[in-house]
Amino acid sequence: MKTNQIYDYIERLGNLLRTDSRRDVAEYGLQPIHLEVLHYLSLCNRYSDTPMGVTDYLGQTKGTVSQTLNVLEKKGLLNKHPDSRDKRMTHLKVSSAGKELLKTSIPSPLFVNACEQLTEQSQTQAVKVLQELLQAIQHSNSMKSFGICHTCRYNHKKEDNTYFCELTQESLSNEDIQLICREHINIS
Numbered sequence: 001m002k003t004n005q006i007y008d009y010i011e012r013l014g015n016l017l018r019t020d021s022r023r024d025v026a027e028y029g030l031q032p033i034h035l036e037v038l039h040y041l042s043l044c045n046r047y048s049d050t051p052m053g054v055t056d057y058l059g060q061t062k063g064t065v066s067q068t069l070n071v072l073e074k075k076g077l078l079n080k081h082p083d084s085r086d087k088r089m090t091h092l093k094v095s096s097a098g099k100e101l102l103k104t105s106i107p108s109p110l111f112v113n114a115c116e117q118l119t120e121q122s123q124t125q126a127v128k129v130l131q132e133l134l135q136a137i138q139h140s141n142s143m144k145s146f147g148i149c150h151t152c153r154y155n156h157k158k159e160d161n162t163y164f165c166e167l168t169q170e171s172l173s174n175e176d177i178q179l180i181c182r183e184h185i186n187i188s
């Protein structure tokens, strides 16, 4: 078993990326968690862009998430919008300034440069192995998968080539099906 080696590498990578991210966002008065929240919100769909969605995804407490969201809003990096049908629900949208910040920070130049040193084959292998490991951890912990919509059991492709969510009973656009969702359930 290579469990300890795998753990050591992933922990080391995590630490290096966090240190790099801390350095990157310090000039904006931010911490890595602020960037993580913005990144999540830039990838998730309309069922997941809520404070609860952020809490579930990051595994942080509601208090921490609430403080983080307030900082991001004050800095003009995200906007809060009430849901059109349920006024108690708030959707969190990354602002143009937030998108600009993400463009330069994620993935960081350090990470891009390191990946470019890997062959195409090694990159494909890394994606496969990391995906399997993530799914194994999520499965054994009964965690939400936050998978991409088009790989979800509830995603139904209709005869006219449009998509429909059988859970929410709403139509999905081509853009929707590329986003991650807190209600996602793997097909298999």
Ligand code: SF4
Residues within 6 Å of the ligand: 045, 047, 147, 148, 149, 150, 152, 153, 154, 155, 156, 164, 165, 166, 167, 168, 180, 181, 182, 183, 184, 185
């Ligand atoms: S099909 Fe699945 S992933 Fe897509 S919106 Fe519905 S529940 Fe979410």
